[in-house]
Amino acid sequence: MTSREIGNIGEEYTAEFLREKGCEILDRNYCIRGGELDIVAKKGELIHIVEVKTRRRGALSGGEEAFTPKKISRILRAAKAYLSAKELDMSCVFDAAIVELDGAEVVKFEYIQRAFTA
Numbered sequence: 001m002t003s004r005e006i007g008n009i010g011e012e013y014t015a016e017f018l019r020e021k022g023c024e025i026l027d028r029n030y031c032i033r034g035g036e037l038d039i040v041a042k043k044g045e046l047i048h049i050v051e052v053k054t055r056r057r058g059a060l061s062g063g064e065e066a067f068t069p070k071k072i073s074r075i076l077r078a079a080k081a082y083l084s085a086k087e088l089d090m091s092c093v094f095d096a097a098i099v100e101l102d103g104a105e106v107v108k109f110e111y112i113q114r115a116f117t118a
Helices: 003-020 069-085
Strands: 024-032 035-043 046-056 091-102 105-116
Touching: 003 024, 003 035, 003 046, 003 091, 003 105, 024 069, 035 069, 046 069, 069 091
Parallel strands: 046 091
Antiparallel strands: 024 035, 035 046, 091 105
């Protein structure tokens, strides 16, 4: 399985989790130069920017370690561009989803609300 395929499984699982919690998925894999938003969801008057980290079981590093200051800076820049481009004047929170796979099966899932702030 490629890294992209692994990421897609985690993102799809997270998107379904958000739908079940009453969120509307506005966008997935929104890209600007130097940044990407995995999932943009809306619930009520709140926008959730969700960074998804998917790893294989037994990987040398967990998904949590991927949230470096540089990565967070890129997410914040992409979020600002997204909100501006879509002309959304709404409050925004930054969440994280950590997904662990065994083959193509999700064996562990952790959703962290307000994982970091702007």
